[in-house]
Each structure stands twice: as C-alpha cells, then as structure tokens.
Amino acid sequence: MNRMKTVVGAPLDRVDGVAKVTGKARYAGEYPEPGLLYGSVVSSTIACGRVRSIDSAQALNVPGVIAVLHHANRPRISSYDDDYSDADAAEGAPLRPLYNDHVLYSGQPLALVVAESLELARHAGSLIRIDYDQAGHQTDLHAVLDQAHPAPAETPKPRGDFAGQYAQAAVQLDATYDTPNEHHNPMEPHASTVFYKADGALEIHDKTQGTQNCQDYLHKVFGLPKDKLRILAAFVGGAFGSGLRPQYQLPLAVMAALHLKRSVRVTLTRQQMFTFGYRPRTRQRVRLGATTQGKLLAIAHDAIGQTSRFEDFTEHLVEWSGMLYQCDNVALSYRLAPLDVYTPLDMRAPGAASGVIALECAMDELACAANLDPIELRRANFAASNGNEGKPYSSKELLACYDQGAARFGWGARTPQPRSMRTGNQLIGWGMAGGVWEAMQMKASAKARIDRQGKLTVSSATTDIGTGTYTVMTQIAADAAGVMLQDVTFVLGDSSLPTAPLQGGSFTVSSVGCAVRQACLALRSQVLALARQAFPAIAATPAQAITFGDGYLQAGQHRIAIADVVAGSADGALEVQVTAEPSAKREPYATATHSAVFVEVQVDEDLGTIKVTKVVSAVAAGRVVNPKTARSQILGGVVWGLGMALQEETQTDHPLGRFLNHNLAEYHVPVHADIADIEVIFVEENDDIVNELGSKGVGEIGIVGVAAAVANAIYHATGKRVREFPVTLDKVL
Incomplete structure (x- = not known):
C-alpha cells in the first residue's frame, strides 16, 4: 500500500482555506477582549536630529486617552542599556523604540498614544507637537558610493585570475545595473495584541514569521521569564520577510501593557508599513569575459547596497555569480553605504x-x-x-x-x-x-500524538505566512503515520510548541517537514510494537510485509484499525516528540x-x-x-x-x-x-x-x-x- 502517490505529491486544497474565506481565521489585530486598549504610533517627520520637546497636553485632554509614552516618560527598561538582538538581526545595535531623544530616520516611532479606541488614539496622536533640533541627513545611495565599506558578509574569496583572463577575453562586457528600494506591503499590516494576565503573564498575538524569535526578543528586552511570554500567530496575512524580525509595534505594545497593567493592541497604518525594513537599493557592476564560442573565462560582480547608520544589513547579493555558471576566474565584492534610513530587511x-x-x-x-x-x-x-x-x-x-x-x-x-x-x-x-x-535545512522539532479514535495531532512552533504550511504538514503527517488526511490536525503558530526556525528562506518544508515525518514514523513504530503485543498474527509477520495506510495496519491477510491498536495502550493514546537535523549526507554536496x-x-x-x-x-x-x-x-x-x-x-x-x-x-x-x-x-x-x-x-x-x-x-x-x-x-x- 503505497501512500506516497496519493497524499504526498497530491495537489490538495488548503486545509485552512475555508476558515480564511469565511472570516473564521483571526489575524494578530483581530482578537477581542473586554477593556482592550489601543495604541497609535506617532512617527518622526525628520530624518536626522534630536527631539527638543514633546508636547502631549492636548492629546491627554481628549476623553478616553489613557497615556502618552515617549522617551522622557517611558517605563525603565534595563536591557535598553545592554546588547540584545533577535534571530534575524543585522550586525550593529538594533533600534530601541522610545530609547532616547535621537532621531535616526524619518518615520521613527517617537511616541505611543494609548486610548480606549483606535480612532481616539489616532486622533490624539495628531494633536501631539514635537520640536526638533534638525541635523543634516543623507538618504541617497548614489551620493555616497565612495563612502561604502566592506559588508560583513561571507562573500566567497576570489578564485583564479580574473584581471588577466578578462583582459585577454575575445568578448567582454562591462555593465552597471541599479535596483531600487522596495517595501514588502503584505495585505495584513503589522499588529500586536497583548493580553495582560492577572499573574503578570502576557499572551501576545503578533504578526510574525517566528513566534519563538519574538518570545526570545521580548525575554531579552524586558527581562521577562519565557514562561510568562506566549506568542501566537495562528494566521499571518502575508509577510515576505517583513515578519522575520520583531517590528517596533511589538515592544511598544508590551511596554504599554506592562506600564498600565492592561491589555493593549498596537496596529501600524499602511503608511507606517514603510517605516521599517525593505529591500535595499543597490548598484551592481558586472564584468564578463568569454571566448567567441561563449565560454566564460572571467566573472566579476561588484555590488554596493544601502544600510542604516546603526546596523550593517547584509544579504547574499553577489554569490550567485560565482555558482550559477562554470568559471574558474571569479572576483566578487560587496560593500555597504550607511545612510540616515532604517535598516533594510530580507525580502522574498x-x-x-x-x-x-x-x-x-x-x-x-x-x-x-x-x-x-x-x-x-x-x-x-x-x-x-x-x-x-x-x-x-x-x-x-x-x-x-x-x-x-x-x-x-x-x-x-x-x-x-x-x-x-x-x-x-x-x-x-x-x-x-x-x-x-x-x-x-534547519534544525526543527515536532510532536505527534494519536488517540483511541485514530485522530492524529501534530504540532510545531512554525508559522504559515500563506505558503500552505498547514496543508503540506498535514499531508506529510498523514503519509508517514498511515492515517486518513481528514484524521490529521496540524497545530502551529505558538511559541509553547516544539522548537521551529523562522519561516523563511524556502526551508520550512525541508526543516519542519522532516521533523513531522520523523515524529509520525516514530509514532508508527510505537503502533506496530503495540500491535505485535496485542495481536499474535501481527507478531508473526515480518516487518517488511507490514504496511500502513488509510488508518489501518495491514499484515498479510490481517487488517487492523490503527485506532483499535492505540485504544489498547495504557493511556489510550501514543505520543512522541523528535528533533530533525540536516543529514551528514549533505556535507559533501x-x-x-x-x-x-x-x-x-x-x-x-x-x-x-x-x-x-x-x-x-x-x-x-x-x-x-x-x-x-x-x-x-x-x-x-x-x-x-x-x-x-x-x-x-x-x-x-x-x-x-x-x-x-x-x-x-x-x-x-x-x-x-x-x-x-x-x-x-x-x-x-x-x-x-x-x-x-x-x-x-x-x-x-x-x-x-x-x-x-x-x-x-x-x-x-x-x-x-x-x-x-x-x-x-x-x-x-
């Protein structure tokens, strides 16, 4: 009974599709709670300088406005004076929202208005007056190309003799290409809903590509124990990289919730979706030398990308020119030009x-x-x-x-x-x-549990940013455990679940999927061991003659429901958790x-x-x-x-x-x-x-x-x- 052709590899509909099209799927900014407060971010209007003063008197006079937080009155956060980062951080010092009076880029969050409704918060935000000491700024990559420094990236070292081979190549090309800044603009704006619990614990619904990354970040920033922080992201309305790092609405929402001991939601406007990471502008020079038959003799790819003044953002920009085609003489370089902008971010x-x-x-x-x-x-x-x-x-x-x-x-x-x-x-x-x-492939963990009804629940802290993770993990689990697709539930988007990497880089299926498969195969082994104890006919059948599929264990002429086997276990259920890592087989390749x-x-x-x-x-x-x-x-x-x-x-x-x-x-x-x-x-x-x-x-x-x-x-x-x-x-x- 070969299930590979019918489950893994089948063009199945999304298992979460109905929830999404009927509105049952809730996103980060949609979870309700009585008494929930709403935060609105007030952004800087200059690109560089210092805040001389913030006048929030008018805003605080608006009925229903609870608080206005800014650098001069925010609660003390000890970690703001220490180094901290997140799993997708660039080299340097991450932005600390409301840290001090320095303005590092246009659009930087300078204040948070908290009110009883979102409309009140945004109206009150418009009443805040900020005076600046403005300094000179530079945001044009092309104006500072000569000021670029080597990027802290693992750019491959030169090989062969590019200069010599290029000089004598019969066909030469020397061309420069410019690519612009681009912003992610997923359909769902970034939002964080922080539910403040009686014991001081926080349950947070966040738009993120990594719940455990956010948990770790908040643990470092606020010094809260991880068991007091639960991050949830059951559904994510697109991200494309914008959710790899915790964006600033998350620490602002947590800051307000801890300060007020109330539940708080902070949602960014569409305009504010342009005030954090983006695909960086680049200038790239490519030189190719070839024979008249087109055989490449020399490749050089020199790139300059923009970054912020406080972090060196790097991406794999030039490596592809050293690997896509066969060439023995290759020179690659990648430099960064700091500007008065926010740090770029990985984008698809x-x-x-x-x-x-x-x-x-x-x-x-x-x-x-x-x-x-x-x-x-x-x-x-x-x-x-x-x-x-x-x-x-x-x-x-x-x-x-x-x-x-x-x-x-x-x-x-x-x-x-x-x-x-x-x-x-x-x-x-x-x-x-x-x-x-x-x-x-990254290290990842998954848990699999099957009950006496034959229902299989598989879980991992991974997310689904619209890519179909719910569906493919369900397929992998059903195939590996030998159960019907409709009997599988895959649970994700919860920092309390088994460890998973950020969802990005096209490695979720290979990482989490392998963990899911291994967990379900281990569960199947437990079912077989239990069946051998309970059924003499199964005990007498060699392992290679036993197959699993459609919710049954088949041993020759004997067909036994997996649910019946599990029902005979001590707890009426079987459970296993595994961690999958890249195989040593990959190393030479x-x-x-x-x-x-x-x-x-x-x-x-x-x-x-x-x-x-x-x-x-x-x-x-x-x-x-x-x-x-x-x-x-x-x-x-x-x-x-x-x-x-x-x-x-x-x-x-x-x-x-x-x-x-x-x-x-x-x-x-x-x-x-x-x-x-x-x-x-x-x-x-x-x-x-x-x-x-x-x-x-x-x-x-x-x-x-x-x-x-x-x-x-x-x-x-x-x-x-x-x-x-x-x-x-x-x-x-």
Missing part, C-alpha cells in the same frame, strides 16, 4: 532577487555581443558543481528547465535580431533568464533549486508602454509535496518579479529624507489587468541527499530571474537596453 529571495537581475541581464548582453542564443550561452557554461564551495550539486536539472521551458514557450520560433518581431505597432520581444536559490524563466512582452512603438503577455517558469525544486500550493507560490513569485521589472519602486524625497509613495495608491504593484498567461512547469528532479523528503522548497525561486527575463525581452523588442530598474516607459522612450 533576499539578495538573489536583486543580484540575479544583474547577472542574468549581463548574460543576455554577453549573448548578444557573442552572437549566441541566450539559452545556448547558458548551456555552454552549465556548472555541475558550485564553484564557490567546490562541491558537486546533489541534483541540478537546470538543463531540463531550459529544454522544457523553451519547448512550452515556443522559443525555437524566436528571431534573434532586436525589433524583428511585431504585431502592428506592437514590438514583440522574447527574453529569458536562469534562476537559483539555495536549498537549506551543494544544494540548490534552479529555474528557467521565459517572457514575452509587447511594447507600443509610439507610446513605449510595456505589456507582459506570456510567462513560462520551469522550476527544478526536488520533490513537490503539493503541486497546487507550490504552483501558487511560483505564480506569486512571478507576479512579484514582473512588478520588480516594471513598476515597483519606493521613491525618496532626498531633501526631506522620507519616502514619497508610502501608500498603495502610489506604490505601484501589478494588478490583475497587468497579468496575462503564466505557466508553471515542475521539472522532475529526484534528490535523496538534500533531505529525507527530497524537497527543496519553492517560496523564493519563483521570483528569481523574472525581472531580468522581462528586461531582456524589452531589449529584444526595442533594441533599447535599460539597466535601471524598474523599466518604465520613460526609460524605454
């Missing part, structure tokens, strides 16, 4: 989404210079091993991604000359790009997901308007646990990649040092009318080294390479090479 495929834009646009330019088809250039430089690590890949079906993606797209009908394909006044362009993302993205654009010859009319994304991500939710992940990534290419940019008014388009009216993202046909292909890839599930994750890979493919298609359509993103019609014209 951090580093890769930006860094691969530069690499894959440069590869397209090299293909044009060498008069080669873009796919053929990439084929000629296929790397079976990761040059940065000197390790072979556990699996890499990128060539199959090229083949299947190109066939589905119809790439063979492409004429290579720019402006050679058109329909009326619409110039047609076809472009492609490769993608890569590391396939990681590099592990990564790969993709090939093909894009068709239409560019109006007169107006310069750009429409993406077709996308094919071919992905090699190992074993896909649920093709339906995985496809949704790739679709979302592709749409975001189209936004990166054509629309998305957080614009800064540098004289004021603040973001201009800090709302969803002016911060442009793709809408339904911008999206045409997107086809997703999952290329078969078997990998028994990456982890026991053979899964590599798909959350990040969907966005990687998309923006480059669009830009390459625009060049093919128009003959205009735009190296500054997003590619808007003014740049094309």
Whole structure:
C-alpha cells in the first residue's frame, strides 16, 4: 500500500482555506477582549536630529486617552542599556523604540498614544507637537558610493585570475545595473495584541514569521521569564520577510501593557508599513569575459547596497555569480553605504532577487555581443558543481528547465535580431533568464500524538505566512503515520510548541517537514510494537510485509484499525516528540533549486508602454509535496518579479529624507489587468541527499530571474537596453 502517490505529491486544497474565506481565521489585530486598549504610533517627520520637546497636553485632554509614552516618560527598561538582538538581526545595535531623544530616520516611532479606541488614539496622536533640533541627513545611495565599506558578509574569496583572463577575453562586457528600494506591503499590516494576565503573564498575538524569535526578543528586552511570554500567530496575512524580525509595534505594545497593567493592541497604518525594513537599493557592476564560442573565462560582480547608520544589513547579493555558471576566474565584492534610513530587511529571495537581475541581464548582453542564443550561452557554461564551495550539486536539472521551458514557450520560433518581431505597432520581444536559490535545512522539532479514535495531532512552533504550511504538514503527517488526511490536525503558530526556525528562506518544508515525518514514523513504530503485543498474527509477520495506510495496519491477510491498536495502550493514546537535523549526507554536496524563466512582452512603438503577455517558469525544486500550493507560490513569485521589472519602486524625497509613495495608491504593484498567461512547469528532479523528503522548497525561486527575463525581452523588442530598474516607459522612450 503505497501512500506516497496519493497524499504526498497530491495537489490538495488548503486545509485552512475555508476558515480564511469565511472570516473564521483571526489575524494578530483581530482578537477581542473586554477593556482592550489601543495604541497609535506617532512617527518622526525628520530624518536626522534630536527631539527638543514633546508636547502631549492636548492629546491627554481628549476623553478616553489613557497615556502618552515617549522617551522622557517611558517605563525603565534595563536591557535598553545592554546588547540584545533577535534571530534575524543585522550586525550593529538594533533600534530601541522610545530609547532616547535621537532621531535616526524619518518615520521613527517617537511616541505611543494609548486610548480606549483606535480612532481616539489616532486622533490624539495628531494633536501631539514635537520640536526638533534638525541635523543634516543623507538618504541617497548614489551620493555616497565612495563612502561604502566592506559588508560583513561571507562573500566567497576570489578564485583564479580574473584581471588577466578578462583582459585577454575575445568578448567582454562591462555593465552597471541599479535596483531600487522596495517595501514588502503584505495585505495584513503589522499588529500586536497583548493580553495582560492577572499573574503578570502576557499572551501576545503578533504578526510574525517566528513566534519563538519574538518570545526570545521580548525575554531579552524586558527581562521577562519565557514562561510568562506566549506568542501566537495562528494566521499571518502575508509577510515576505517583513515578519522575520520583531517590528517596533511589538515592544511598544508590551511596554504599554506592562506600564498600565492592561491589555493593549498596537496596529501600524499602511503608511507606517514603510517605516521599517525593505529591500535595499543597490548598484551592481558586472564584468564578463568569454571566448567567441561563449565560454566564460572571467566573472566579476561588484555590488554596493544601502544600510542604516546603526546596523550593517547584509544579504547574499553577489554569490550567485560565482555558482550559477562554470568559471574558474571569479572576483566578487560587496560593500555597504550607511545612510540616515532604517535598516533594510530580507525580502522574498533576499539578495538573489536583486543580484540575479544583474547577472542574468549581463548574460543576455554577453549573448548578444557573442552572437549566441541566450539559452545556448547558458548551456555552454552549465556548472555541475558550485564553484564557490567546490562541491558537486546533489541534483541540478537546470538543463531540463531550459529544454522544457523553451519547448512550452515556443522559443525555437524566436528571431534573434532586436525589433524583428511585431504585431502592428506592437514590438514583440522574447527574453529569458536562469534562476537559483539555495536549498537549506534547519534544525526543527515536532510532536505527534494519536488517540483511541485514530485522530492524529501534530504540532510545531512554525508559522504559515500563506505558503500552505498547514496543508503540506498535514499531508506529510498523514503519509508517514498511515492515517486518513481528514484524521490529521496540524497545530502551529505558538511559541509553547516544539522548537521551529523562522519561516523563511524556502526551508520550512525541508526543516519542519522532516521533523513531522520523523515524529509520525516514530509514532508508527510505537503502533506496530503495540500491535505485535496485542495481536499474535501481527507478531508473526515480518516487518517488511507490514504496511500502513488509510488508518489501518495491514499484515498479510490481517487488517487492523490503527485506532483499535492505540485504544489498547495504557493511556489510550501514543505520543512522541523528535528533533530533525540536516543529514551528514549533505556535507559533501551543494544544494540548490534552479529555474528557467521565459517572457514575452509587447511594447507600443509610439507610446513605449510595456505589456507582459506570456510567462513560462520551469522550476527544478526536488520533490513537490503539493503541486497546487507550490504552483501558487511560483505564480506569486512571478507576479512579484514582473512588478520588480516594471513598476515597483519606493521613491525618496532626498531633501526631506522620507519616502514619497508610502501608500498603495502610489506604490505601484501589478494588478490583475497587468497579468496575462503564466505557466508553471515542475521539472522532475529526484534528490535523496538534500533531505529525507527530497524537497527543496519553492517560496523564493519563483521570483528569481523574472525581472531580468522581462528586461531582456524589452531589449529584444526595442533594441533599447535599460539597466535601471524598474523599466518604465520613460526609460524605454
């Protein structure tokens, strides 16, 4: 009885779908309690300086306003004078909300108004008057490129002789690419609801990608015992990295709750969603040297990204250029330029989404210079091993991604000359790009419990930020335990549950999923041992002849309900908890997901308007646990990649040092009318080294390479090479 084909690998609907579409799923800012107070954050209007005074008299005169907290009257927090951080912190000193009178960036939280309703709190916040001593500021990356310092990142060391090989290469490319700031803007704004208990314990519903990270952070900041802090995140309305670090509404809500000994909720406005982390602006120079046949002789990728003055944010920005293609002479550098801004933060495929834009646009330019088809250039430089690590890949079906993606797209009908394909006044362009993302696994724990009714409950502190974690863990558990899908309940989003890493990096299935599988297999072993004691026929059957499935144990002609076996246990239930770690089998290998993205654009010859009319994304991500939710992940990534290419940019008014388009009216993202046909292909890839599930994750890979493919298609359509993103019609014209 092989359940693999029917449970793991099946395109099942989300188990939490009904709760979400009927409104039964509650989010961080939706949990009610009688007497709950509401906090509203008052933000700085300058980018650098000091607060001279905060006048809150008018606000406090508003009936229903309970308190106004700021640096001069906040409760004492001893840890504010010590070092503390969180699991996703950058190097440096984290922002301490309401710490002192220093203003470090525009939008910094300077006061918290607490009132009996959210409307009262926000109105009272508008009455607060803040006087500043304003200092000079700098928010423009391009103005301080010469002041950048080496990033504290693990950038691979140079290998070979880049300078010598580049100098003698028959075909050379030297191009610089600019990517903008982008903000996460998940549908659910950040919020924290802190329920203050009679014994001083706090139960907190927070928008987060890691409940235990928040628990640890609050333990360090406020000195509260962890058993007095329970963080819950049953449902998260998107995060994309914005929930990796505890955002400032969390310590502010806790500060107010402890000070007032009342329950408090703090919800950020959409405008305030632009006052913490974001994808950093970059300038990237790529130099490629190749033979006339397109064989890469030399690669250099030099990048400068922005960071804050108080933390050095780093991401994996340039590594991809040393691993995606075979090349013996590689030089990579990554520098940071501090500005009067908040610290950037990981955003979907951090580093890769930006860094691969530069690499894959440069590869397209090299293909044009060498008069080669873009796919053929990439084929000629296929790397079976990761040059940065000197390790072979556990699996890499990128060539199959090229083949299947190109066939589905119809790439063979492409004429290579720019402006050679058109329909009326619409110039047609076809472009492609490769993608890569590391396939990681983290240590994780899970608990599995089965009762006398055969109901299986599996739990872990992981979260579900909309990726389908509830569903795939249910599938993995049902498969491993041999029970019916409808008899499985997966519990997550609670810091009191078995330890789990932050949800990010596309490693949740490989990390938590392996723990769930091991726990359920261990539970199955307990069921078998119990069955052997209770049923002589089972005891006489060799282990290899016994199978589990559909809620039954099958031994030859004997079929026994798992529930009946469990009912005979001492407690009427069986329980096991395990911790899963990466296997030593991984050590000699590099592990990564790969993709090939093909894009068709239409560019109006007169107006310069750009429409993406077709996308094919071919992905090699190992074993896909649920093709339906995985496809949704790739679709979302592709749409975001189209936004990166054509629309998305957080614009800064540098004289004021603040973001201009800090709302969803002016911060442009793709809408339904911008999206045409997107086809997703999952290329078969078997990998028994990456982890026991053979899964590599798909959350990040969907966005990687998309923006480059669009830009390459625009060049093919128009003959205009735009190296500054997003590619808007003014740049094309």
